[in-house]
Amino acid sequence: MRAFLNDRQLDIYEYPESSLNCNPYVAVSYVWKGNPLVADHSSPSYWIKELGTFSIEGAEDGDPISLDVLCHVCSAALSCQYSGSHLWLDRLCIVQTPKKDKAWQIRQMYEIYKRCKICCVLPGGIQRLVSLDEDTAWIERAWTPQEVIAPHRSIVIFLANEDRIQQLEPVMERLMISSCITEIFPGLSAYSELRPLLKLSLGSSDFPIDVFGRNRAPIAALYGATILQISHSYVEKEIKKQMIWRCALMRTSPRPVDMVFSIMGLLSVDLDPGQFEKHDRLKATIALTSKTLSYIGAKASWLTAAYQLEPCLQISSFPLLPETSVGGKAIYPNVE
Structure with a gap:
């Protein structure tokens, strides 16, 4: 990741299929087709493409990958005291055309996310970042629960300026949510731990958070499952299973x-x-x-x-x- 940030050099490494503990890595959770680009320069959701985008053979039906978004992801991961150097992105790390490889990768998906150091959530997709008041389909994507319940830590990356972050602070204080938002690029992007942001989206009415959608049922189910992420008692484990089934349905x-x-x-x-x-x-x-x-x-x-x-x-x-x-x-x- 440092090579990409410092030299704009995107290297892809291949490891034996039997090894998932090769090097510490960050994984990414996103939707295949996310929020479209905004053409209005005055819109807070306008996305500036400085580094450009690229597509992957076999995945042309999905959004192109933004190199600018990857910069935000790498910068956020490194600011979290992440000591590794690798980024795992399914669009790049899964060969999209052979069915045999995809079938093997699906069986490994839980372990891939479980062993990552951090999961970086991009609710609006890999083409651009979205703000907290934009509606996205991420919360209703099939693989969402696994991608954020299996890892030890998940963060959400979004568009945000300093004024917006300051407006959120009293809302978080009223809901007894500890400060969880950290700037990545000042005036442009920030990240938050997932669980407090889910709680904020459930409890904030005067400052709506729509980045997980406006349907609170799937948000509540995912929030409940993340609370029980490390379950010990038999009762907690059974409740967690019920929440997982609810998420899937x-x-x-x-x-x-x-x-x-x-x-x-x-x-x-x-x-x-x-x-x-x-x-x-x-x-x-x-x-x-x-x-x-x-x-x-x-x-x-x-x-x-x-x-x-x-x-x-x-x-x-x-x-x-x-x-x-x-x-x-x-x-x-x-x-x-």
Whole structure:
């Protein structure tokens, strides 16, 4: 990362597939297609491209990668007293074309995020930073829970000037949230620890925080899961599992089966993605629950995850499974 910041040199390293502990690294959590660029120069969301962007073969349907955004990510990570030198970004680190490699990477995803030193969240995507009052689809993306629950630490990077940060301080004080915002590039960007920012978005009405969307249910579920990130008692572990199921039921993906793969690591289950097609969400859900219940003393923690919804016609112990969408919203038929 220092080589990129100092010399604008982007080096890509390849390691043996059996080694995930090669060097300390930072991982990135973002949406495949994020918030579009803003053309209005007077807008606080206007993004200046100084270093340009590039795309990856096999991932042309996603946003281009902004080198400027990578600068903010690297600078934020290094300001967190991060002692490593590597950045893991799935768009670059997963070969996008071979199905075999992608299937292997999906099985490793939990370990990849668990072993990272910091997860840097880019709610608006990899093309530009967004401000805290911009609505994004990050909170409803399938892989969100795993990417921020598995790591020991997660930070959110966003556009912010000094005045905006100062306006937030009394709101945080009223909600009994310790100061959690640190500037990256003065007058342009900042980062915050994830958990207090989730709490702030749930409790702030006079100063709305929309960066996690305006639907509070998935925010509350993710906040609850992060509170129990390091669970010790049996009761805490069961509540955490319920929160994980709730998170998954409120999220979406262009590949419905990813709704299962995205939480299997959090539930200590390993499924072979090669055995399922992209629309096999029901089949994969049955396989996941079967393995979950095979453990001694295991309980069906999903039963009350979304009790207010109609039961699924195929597996009635589950609520109605939402339709997935590329736009990042979970759609429930006949539910207003």
